[in-house]
Amino acid sequence: MNTDGSMELSRQLRPLLTRVYQMVRRRSPGWDVTAAQSSVLTTLLDRGPLRMGELAAVEGVRMPTATSVVARLVKLGLVERTADPQDRRAVQVGLTAQGRIQIDALSAERNANFAELLGRLSAEERGLLQAAMPAMAHLLSLDADPNLAASENDLSTALEGASNHE
Amino acid sequence: MNTDGSMELSRQLRPLLTRVYQMVRRRSPGWDVTAAQSSVLTTLLDRGPLRMGELAAVEGVRMPTATSVVARLVKLGLVERTADPQDRRAVQVGLTAQGRIQIDALSAERNANFAELLGRLSAEERGLLQAAMPAMAHLLSLDADPNLAASENDLSTALEGASNHE
DNA sequence: TGTTCATATTTAGATATTCTAACTATTAGC
DNA sequence: GCTAATAGTTAGAATATCTAAATATGAACA
Numbered sequence: 544m545n546t547d548g549s550m551e552l553s554r555q556l557r558p559l560l561t562r563v564y565q566m567v568r569r570r571s572p573g574w575d576v577t578a579a580q581s582s583v584l585t586t587l588l589d590r591g592p593l594r595m596g597e598l599a600a601v602e603g604v605r606m607p608t609a610t611s612v613v614a615r616l617v618k619l620g621l622v623e624r625t626a627d628p629q630d631r632r633a634v635q636v637g638l639t640a641q642g643r644i645q646i647d648a649l650s651a652e653r654n655a656n657f658a659e660l661l662g663r664l665s666a667e668e669r670g671l672l673q674a675a676m677p678a679m680a681h682l683l684s685l686d687a688d689p690n691l692a693a694s695e696n697d698l699s700t701a702l703e704g705a706s707n708h709e
Numbered sequence: 710m711n712t713d714g715s716m717e718l719s720r721q722l723r724p725l726l727t728r729v730y731q732m733v734r735r736r737s738p739g740w741d742v743t744a745a746q747s748s749v750l751t752t753l754l755d756r757g758p759l760r761m762g763e764l765a766a767v768e769g770v771r772m773p774t775a776t777s778v779v780a781r782l783v784k785l786g787l788v789e790r791t792a793d794p795q796d797r798r799a800v801q802v803g804l805t806a807q808g809r810i811q812i813d814a815l816s817a818e819r820n821a822n823f824a825e826l827l828g829r830l831s832a833e834e835r836g837l838l839q840a841a842m843p844a845m846a847h848l849l850s851l852d853a854d855p856n857l858a859a860s861e862n863d864l865s866t867a868l869e870g871a872s873n874h875e
Numbered sequence: 876t877g878t879t880c881a882t883a884t885t886t887a888g889a890t891a892t893t894c895t896a897a898c899t900a901t902t903a904g905c
Numbered sequence: 906g907c908t909a910a911t912a913g914t915t916a917g918a919a920t921a922t923c924t925a926a927a928t929a930t931g932a933a934c935a
Contacts, residue, residue, distance in 0.1 A: 553824035564730040569769040603735040632883040658719035668844035675841035678834035679725045798912040
């Protein structure tokens with residue numbers, strides 16, 4: 544296997560993706576919430592309310608970590624916990640109105656900052672980036688784990704611009 | 710301004726980049742060092758030895774944070790601090806042989822894992838991703854800050870596959 | 876029905892990360 | 906040599922993260 548150049552592409556592309564991601568975050572650090580908190584807010588904005596375990600899985604942390612971060616966000620009034628009537632062991636975590644406002648603002652600032660850089664590329668370069676987006680969405684769908692599947696906003700909506708991510 | 714579609718592209722592309730980045734990290738969490746530590750190791754692998762302040766700038770954290778993380782990595786034997794003879798206030802931070810081995814291993818695992826996903830795309834999709842890489846490299850160069858410029862490995866080497874990033 | 880195992884989450888305790896403010900040491904300008 | 910700027914560390918506090926253990930609910934079944 545691997546006569547298709549995937550390994551070579553991975554070695555070139557993965558570092559680039561990492562650096563662009565880091566650059567975006569460095570240029571728009573965000574205000575008064577920590578990195579972990581803003582990541583949770585963005586995940587909830589993007590995927591809608593999640594159970595505690597789903598949130599932990601998406602964030603790539605253990606459940607006690609999710610519990611801890613959510614507890615602080617609740618104290619800040621940015622998210623709320625509601626019991627799941629179907630399964631009373633479970634907890635649904637969702638944004639409050641104030642949480643939505645705050646994370647929308649950060650997301651908009653990051654989009655604007657990134658757009659400024661994109662505007663300095665040539666139209667051809669922007670076209671190439673645009674053309675690569677469906678392949679990226681396909682990559683994401685390949686990773687889809689039934690355990691942390693998106694609910695209302697499924698992966699295809701990532702291309703609609705309706706979702707905002709950290 | 711912004712009649713070139715940069716804002717719309719940003720709104721679509723930035724979330725995708727974020728999700729691909731998070732997916733890669735979630736699929737290869739790394740062993741015994743923390744996220745902050747592996748990020749520093751990868752930065753040093755990619756950019757070569759850095760001064761403490763440069764390292765903090767690249768990582769997007771304050772200097773005391775860099776000091777703290779480096780101190781732990783020194784204790785683990787993965788990085789070393791050397792005095793700069795030119796400027797005796799400054800400290801150079803670089804990988805030890807053992808540090809290089811460890812971060813090479815993690816980088817290779819992430820590359821292989823990502824390559825497995827890429828291998829499930831069509832050849833056309835891989836071609837589109839490949840074609841978008843120069844534009845990404847250009848984006849990175851636009852962000853170049855003289856304060857945190859790469860030394861031996863400049864940004865163009867990101868396309869050579871010689872560097873490995875978190 | 877009640878016992879037992881599995882699942883979802885929290886609590887407890889430890890280590891790591893991160894910040895701001897204040898401190899030390901060195902360099903640069905005059 | 907003063908004085909100010911620069912590079913880094915130390916101190917102290919809040920947050921984030923982990924593993925192990927506890928709690929509570931759900932599911933299976935004799």
